[in-house]
Amino acid sequence: MTNPDPHPVELQKVDETSLKIIWSDGVSTGITWKALREKCPCAACREESNKPLDPFRVLKPAELLPLKPVRFTPTGNYAYKVDWSDGHASGIYSIKYLREICTQP
Template identity: 40%
Template sequence: MDPVPTSIKLAAPGGVAITWNDGHQATYSYGYLRKQCPCATCRDKPPEVKTEPDPFPILGKGPIKVTGAAQIGHYAVQFNWNDGHATGIYSFSYLREICPCEQCRLKS
């Protein structure tokens, strides 16, 4: 059986924190997660992702951030971003695949 998240915290320190039903846990930074967006547009042309605070915050929107999320069926989650993007549907297996923790990075 594929692992499924038991909890997704959108505003954890450092990004989105996901706990899996097999006990695994990891925090995905917003910039990382946004760059991994699996939608056709972003796969075609990697998004420009702002991860640093704007030196002139009044002109910009600030660094990338998740503003909301919706679960899609029993297999995926869709994130809404503060850059207006919301078409990326991250399947649970994809999220697990891109897990940024050291343990998973060493495996791949």
């Protein structure tokens, strides 16, 4: 390990539910869309995940639809912005963060 900050060299859609990232240090990791969305780093999602679930809440598209990303946009050299099929697009996933949350082989 000479490079302390591996970067993605390839993003691949594995199937309808998950993403695979091949990293510059040769490691490949995966994550499901569901997990990716649950880890959305934007302020709104973080606030949402800290609240207890209200049984009388209105179910949002995010809870009803088979969510998937519709676009990954590189942001600078350090992050990806992910646009989701329900229109949510405020999550900026830093490369460091992606490496942390993509834990499946």
